[in-house]
Every structure is written in C-alpha cells, then in structure tokens.
Amino acid sequence: xxxxxxxxxxxxxxxxxxxxxxxxxxxxxxxxxxxxxxxxxxxxxxxxxxxxxxxxxxxxxxxxxxxxxxxxxxxxxxxxxxxxxxxxxxxxxxxxxxxxxxxxxxxxxxxxxxxxxxxxxxxxxxxxxxxxxxxxxxxxxxxxxxxxxxxxxxxxxxxxxxxxxxxxxxxxxxxxxxxxxxxxxxxxxxxxxxxxxxxxxxxxxxxxxxxxxxxxxxxxxxxxxxxxxxxxxxxxxxxxxxxxxxxxxxxxxxxxxxxxxxxxxxxxxxxxxxxxxxxxxxxxxxxxxxxxxxxxxxxxxxxxxxxxxxxxxxxxxxxxxxxxxxxxxxxxxxxxxxxxxxxxxxxxxxxxxxxxxxxxxxxxxxxxxx
Amino acid sequence: xxxxxxxxxxxxxxxxxxxxxxxxxxxxxxxxxxxxxxxxxxxxxxxxxxxxxxxxxxxxxxxxxxxxxxxxxxxxxxxxxxxxxxxxxxxxxxxxxxxxxxxxxxxxxxxxxxxxxxxxxxxxxxxxxxxxxxxxxxxxxxxxxxxxxxxxxxxxxxxxxxxxxxxxxxxxxxxxxxxxxxxxxxxxxxxxxxx
Numbered sequence: 001x002x003x004x005x006x007x008x009x010x011x012x013x014x015x016x017x018x019x020x021x022x023x024x025x026x027x028x029x030x031x032x033x034x035x036x037x038x039x040x041x042x043x044x045x046x047x048x049x050x051x052x053x054x055x056x057x058x059x060x061x062x063x064x065x066x067x068x069x070x071x072x073x074x075x076x077x078x079x080x081x082x083x084x085x086x087x088x089x090x091x092x093x094x095x096x097x098x099x100x101x102x103x104x105x106x107x108x109x110x111x112x113x114x115x116x117x118x119x120x121x122x123x124x125x126x127x128x129x130x131x132x133x134x135x136x137x138x139x140x141x142x143x144x145x146x147x148x149x150x151x152x153x154x155x156x157x158x159x160x161x162x163x164x165x166x167x168x169x170x171x172x173x174x175x176x177x178x179x180x181x182x183x184x185x186x187x188x189x190x191x192x193x194x195x196x197x198x199x200x201x202x203x204x205x206x207x208x209x210x211x212x213x214x215x216x217x218x219x220x221x222x223x224x225x226x227x228x229x230x231x232x233x234x235x236x237x238x239x240x241x242x243x244x245x246x247x248x249x250x251x252x253x254x255x256x257x258x259x260x261x262x263x264x265x266x267x268x269x270x271x272x273x274x275x276x277x278x279x280x281x282x283x284x285x286x287x288x289x290x291x292x293x294x295x296x297x298x299x300x301x302x303x304x305x306x307x308x309x310x311x312x313x314x315x316x317x318x319x320x321x322x323x324x325x326x327x328x329x330x331x332x333x334x335x336x337x338x339x340x341x342x343x344x345x346x347x348x349x350x351x352x353x354x355x356x357x358x359x360x361x362x363x364x365x366x367x368x369x370x
Numbered sequence: 371x372x373x374x375x376x377x378x379x380x381x382x383x384x385x386x387x388x389x390x391x392x393x394x395x396x397x398x399x400x401x402x403x404x405x406x407x408x409x410x411x412x413x414x415x416x417x418x419x420x421x422x423x424x425x426x427x428x429x430x431x432x433x434x435x436x437x438x439x440x441x442x443x444x445x446x447x448x449x450x451x452x453x454x455x456x457x458x459x460x461x462x463x464x465x466x467x468x469x470x471x472x473x474x475x476x477x478x479x480x481x482x483x484x485x486x487x488x489x490x491x492x493x494x495x496x497x498x499x500x501x502x503x504x505x506x507x508x509x510x511x512x513x514x515x516x517x518x519x520x521x522x523x524x525x526x527x528x529x530x531x532x533x534x535x536x537x538x539x540x541x542x543x544x545x546x547x548x549x550x551x552x553x554x555x556x557x558x559x560x561x562x563x564x565x
Contacts, residue, residue, distance in 0.1 A: 308428070326440070329440070334442060336386075339428055339430065340422075340423060340428050340429050341430045343431050362420050369424075370424055
C-alpha cells in the first residue's frame, strides 16, 4: 500500500474577466476553489486536470487537517506512486462553477444584486465548465495539460476539453462516460429533480432566503441516484436481503439493510449538498452532447481532437455501460484519432471508476506515463 | 529473413497499420521505428493490452469474434493478422472483414500440412503436438487449423487475391525447398492479400 498525499488544503482563485455562458448569459466575479497535489515542473509540462462528477468537488485526494478520516473522492488513484502519480505530476482539481463547495454557485452572493443567486444562477453547461477551467489554467500558467481526466460527468469534461482546446491537452482520460445521456438517464435525473422541486421546503429555489432546507427532496434525489451508481451484483453482495433486526416487522420502518444504506446516503448528502446545485448539475448532464453543434455527427464533432484519448468502461456499469463508451471509441476511430479502449471487469457498477482495480490503475498510469 | 523482416519489407513508410490480435504491440513498435507508421492495435488479453499501453501503442480492447464493424472500409493501408486467424470462430468472415478494412492485408498462419504434423498423426494416431503447435487438442486456442493449400483455396473462393507468400520451415528459414514444396515443408507462412 502506497502512502497517501497526507494533509491538503483548499485554495481559492478569482477568475479574471467574465465568462460568457453557452446560454448567452454572462457570469462575473467567479471564484473557484481548487486543490493541487505534487509540484509543477519548470516548463509546466506535467500538469493534470482532474474533473469531478455530478456530486463531486475539488477535494480529490489527501485529507484535511480536521477531517483525517475522510480522504478525497479519488484518493485511491491520486498520490505518490499511485495511478495518477503525484511524484511525477502536478494535479489540479477545481470545484466547478455552479457547485456548492466554495466555487461560485447558486448559494453564492451575486455581487451585482447583493443577494444570494438561488434559483437565478444561470444554467451552465459542460462547455462553460471547460471554459472556466481554461481560465484557471491560464492563471496557473499552464498552457498545455499533460492530461485531463475524469470519471462519469468528469470524463465528459475531459472529452469536451480535447474537442474545444485541441492544442492545450496532450491526453484525455474519459472514464465511465457516455457521449450523451439516454432517455433512461434523463428520466432518472428528472425523478431526482422532481423530488427536490416538489419538496415544500424548496420554496421555488429560494430556501436560503426563506430559511428552509429541502432536505427531504435532496435525500430522495440522492437515493435514486445511488441505485443507479451500484450494480445489482454489488447490491446483492453488499446487502442481499439481510434484515437489520433479523426478522420481519410488518411495517414501513427500515427493515432491509439496503434501505438503511440508502437512507444513510440520502441523509449525509442532504446535509452537505445544495439543492439548486443538484438541479443545475443534473440539467448540465442532460444537456451534454458534444455533437450538438454538428447535427448529431459525433465523428465530425471529434475531428478537431489532437489528444491521445483513453476510454475506460466497467462491465457492471449500467448507468453508462460499456456500450456507451464504445460509441465514443467508434466515433474516435472513425475520425482517425489516437484511441485506446479498456473494458475493465468490475462488480461495483458505475462507482467502479472510484476504486483502484489493479488493471484499471495500471492501464491509466501506463497511459499517462507513455 | 523472419516474419518481422518481411512485414517490414511489405509495409510502406507512413502507412496506417491495424494489427488485429496485436499482443503486446511488438510488430507495431518495430514498424513505428522503422517505417514511421500510424499504429492501432486490437487485443483481448488484458495483460498484453497493458504492455501495448506501456509501449505507447493505441490499442482497443475488442473481441474480433464479435465483429469488426467499427472499422470502416479501407480505413487502413495495412491490416495485420499474425497467428490469429486459426483461433477465430469464423475465419472466412474474418478474411472478408480484414480485406474490407485494409487496402493490403498481411496474414501469418501455422501450416497443418507440414510434414511433421502429417507424420505425427500417421505414426502416433494422435493430434499433432509440435514446436509450432505446442498445445494439446483439448486446450488449444487453435480451433480452425488449416494447411497452406486450404488457406489459399479459401482466398480463391472469397475472391481474395494473394499478392505475396513466403513460407518458413520449422527453423524459421525460407529456402529453395520451402518454395518448391511449401505445403509439405513449411511450418508456417506469411501472406500478403487484398480484395
């Protein structure tokens, strides 16, 4: 077992200028919080951008001084000697705009109105995120990313990076992603949004002003989400039909272990996540389509790409199945791009990308190093 | 000249090359340095795939038996299939597919018509186990072995033209005898084919 990164601290940066969003709106006074691991070399050629997924944030690796028991979400893969080796690379992970962990988002103060954005925070897209990350790169004096990597929605950002800034990225790691959401994916997102919006405490998004908190909605949204992150096999192995008290109680309180797990996940999430951010992020996911400016032609959309792309899928992932990753791979092949594809056997469902399964970690590290 | 030398001779500079069943990418690495090719490999063995990646070779994890529909017509100058066709479920389909994808194809096969295999079967009455076919009948990946004659007949039936052929004896050499009696004296052969 490799040692981890150790104690990390979050940093904060004010992005210069404003950001013209895909929706046509403009966002000013953008603050991004981010973390970095490792050292940037003298010619700034070893920088790797990590893009977080739907409910992720900038705390990708290491631990905080006052929270040592909870390492960052990708600590299994980022660190000294790990797949994303911080002895070699300077790793940057920002919390994206619209987030709720310190970067400008719906719970931030709008300097122009001196009020909390709330539901008035503009709907943002993956393209907007990539543009904001490019500004961050400028300000960190990183001209070219050695790699941009992410899982799920993070992988979509990596793909978008290679498409939007072909000269600023050498490699892209597109992990457990899809070229766009299916109707089924959007349906699950819509259930999550409805859970939030129909919570009386949501107050049409003005819950901070109203002094309420739509926890019930967020909790349900997270519970639905969690079901899609795990495979049936993972759930069966983890919970089976185990009863918490070993007997049926003929009631509607928690009886099965899986119910207890989902409720716990929902509770934790509803305490720490912002409802408007969750709405924004699911919408952004629904909108993602790299071919939307190319009449749906993914091959044409991929034409500008110069980066070497590694696509990785996981056999038990049914949220973004290997078939979806293959759609990306096949379009890249048709566009004659440098492509590598791995299909990793894993039982953890969509969450597989968070675990350092040996073959996955080895493949990713070999891709970054060679 | 060994197989690699011949492939090297047959592949033009700066070609786009697809190696189906590329292993650890050995052929592609060699062609990369010698011929500056644009390389792509397809492999199913996870260990070998990681060797490819470490070699800097672009590789797609894919089961050739499940089809090659994701590769478009004439998208590669050369398609290589080295010691792979005999492990596939449908060699005829595979030949059609590779000649669709590549302008030129290079195929190497073990020859079941080699005198050693013939003699082995004749004398022992058992499925041949030789240096070029080292596995027992029940655990061999080679489910579609053929002789050089069989292979050439299949090409003829599929209207695939054979543009080059070099056979090797069991020491890996090509000589006047292997040229005169290939189906008897060659343990393996390399073909250049196209459609």
